[in-house]
Amino acid sequence: MKFTESLRKNFQFRYVYNRGRSIANRHLVMYVVKNGTQGNKLGVSVSKKVGKSVVRSRVTRLIRESYRNMEDDLRCGYDIVVIARVICKDATYQEVSVSLRHLLKKHQLLLSQQAKEAGKEDEKEMR
Numbered sequence: 001m002k003f004t005e006s007l008r009k010n011f012q013f014r015y016v017y018n019r020g021r022s023i024a025n026r027h028l029v030m031y032v033v034k035n036g037t038q039g040n041k042l043g044v045s046v047s048k049k050v051g052k053s054v055v056r057s058r059v060t061r062l063i064r065e066s067y068r069n070m071e072d073d074l075r076c077g078y079d080i081v082v083i084a085r086v087i088c089k090d091a092t093y094q095e096v097s098v099s100l101r102h103l104l105k106k107h108q109l110l111l112s113q114q115a116k117e118a119g120k121e122d123e124k125e126m127r
Contacts, residue, residue, distance in 0.1 A: 003071055007043030007079060016043065016081045023106045027091055027099040028063070029083040032107045040074060042067055043081040051089045059084045059096075066097040075109050 007013055020033035035041060044063050046056040063082050082103075088096065104110050 003076070004040045004042050004067070007041050007081065012041070012079070013043055013045070013081055016079045020079070020081070021107070023103055024085075025099050025102055027085055027088045027096060028103055029085065030100075030103040030107065031081040031083075032109065033079050034077055035079045036077065038076055040071075040076060041079045043079070044084070045081060046084040046088075047086075049086050050084055055089050059088050059091075062088075062091070062093055062096040063100065066093070066100045069097070070101060070104065070110075073111050074104065075111060078109060080109075 007016070016031045016033050020031035022029060022031045024030070042064075044060050046059050048056070050056055050059060063084065067082075082100070091099075101110070
C-alpha cells in the first residue's frame, strides 16, 4: 500500500469506533472517520471467532490486497477500520473485494470517473 498507513495502536482503533460511522454487509463491517491529513489510515480487525491464526491471517491478507487494488480510486484523509465477520473465513478473494468495494461506495469514499481523470491530468501537468 503506497499511500496508506496502518492503524496499529488500540487507541487509534477506539477513536474510529467511537467517532466513526459504520456500515456493514454480509462479509465485512467498516468504520470511517475523517482524520484531517492528506493520507488514509487502514486498520483490519479479524476476531478469534473467525478461525485460528492461519485463517485469520488469510482473511487479513485478502482484505489488505483488495484495499491495495482500489487504493488509487479512494478519497484521501480518512481513517478506515475493516472488521471481518465469521462468514468471511470461507470467502474467496473476489467476494471480499466486492464486499469491500460495496462498503467504500456506501461511505462515498470511491472517486467518480471524472475525478480520476482530473487527478491523472494533474499528475501529467506536474511532470
